[in-house]
Amino acid sequence: MSTPAIWLRPAKASDMPLLYQVYASTRLDELALLGWSAAQQHAFLAQQFEAQHQHYHTYSAGADFLVIMCGEQPIGRMYVDRRADEIRLIDIALLPARRGAGIGSRLLHELLSEAAACGKPLRIHVEKFNPALRLYQRLGFALVEDRGMYWFMEWAPPARQPVASGAQALAPA
Numbered sequence: 001m002s003t004p005a006i007w008l009r010p011a012k013a014s015d016m017p018l019l020y021q022v023y024a025s026t027r028l029d030e031l032a033l034l035g036w037s038a039a040q041q042h043a044f045l046a047q048q049f050e051a052q053h054q055h056y057h058t059y060s061a062g063a064d065f066l067v068i069m070c071g072e073q074p075i076g077r078m079y080v081d082r083r084a085d086e087i088r089l090i091d092i093a094l095l096p097a098r099r100g101a102g103i104g105s106r107l108l109h110e111l112l113s114e115a116a117a118c119g120k121p122l123r124i125h126v127e128k129f130n131p132a133l134r135l136y137q138r139l140g141f142a143l144v145e146d147r148g149m150y151w152f153m154e155w156a157p158p159a160r161q162p163v164a165s166g167a168q169a170l171a172p173a
Contacts (some may be wrong), residue, residue: 004071005083006103008078011065018074022093023049060090068094068107078107087115092132095126101102107137116157125150 011019024045031041056063060081068076076094080087089111092104115122124141127150128132141153 005075006106007069007131008107009069011067011077015067019053019077020046020049022077022095023052024092025096028064056090058108060088063088063090070098070103075103080111086120087111087118087122089122105135105139108135112139112155115155119157121157122129122155124153126153 024042025050027045028041031044036044056065056079063079063081066078066080067074068078075098076092077090079090081090082088086142089108092107094103111122122141123144124136125147126136126141133151136153136155139155141155143151144154145152
């Protein structure tokens, strides 16, 4: 039996429950530390998801908001803003059962190939304690700027150096 293909499709309004589920799954560990009830967690996550969703669609209106598919099963989200001077990976997240299987790595490699082909850097904001940070480091992303809770990181095509003069390699986490 063959493995179902991984592919991307545009997100639709009917995907909002899935997109919320993916978002919430990335925040559950930190919320577990607060001792909140399930109802309190859901209310907080719903508010945060809606704020994030509105922010992304307001400030990156031209971006591709994509659902990651495995065969016919939606398993995650990937938001990419292809700008004149860069490719910005706004967000990539998979449902917990699909993490660690190489799907995110494959999608990132595809974006890196696209960035290399068009001679643009690939940039991303990463929470400092995000487990995927190690993956970004292995792929050659460099720290451009410390922005508090987030690191702004860049992968530059081989023919060019990172744009920010303060860019530096990070020690593996």
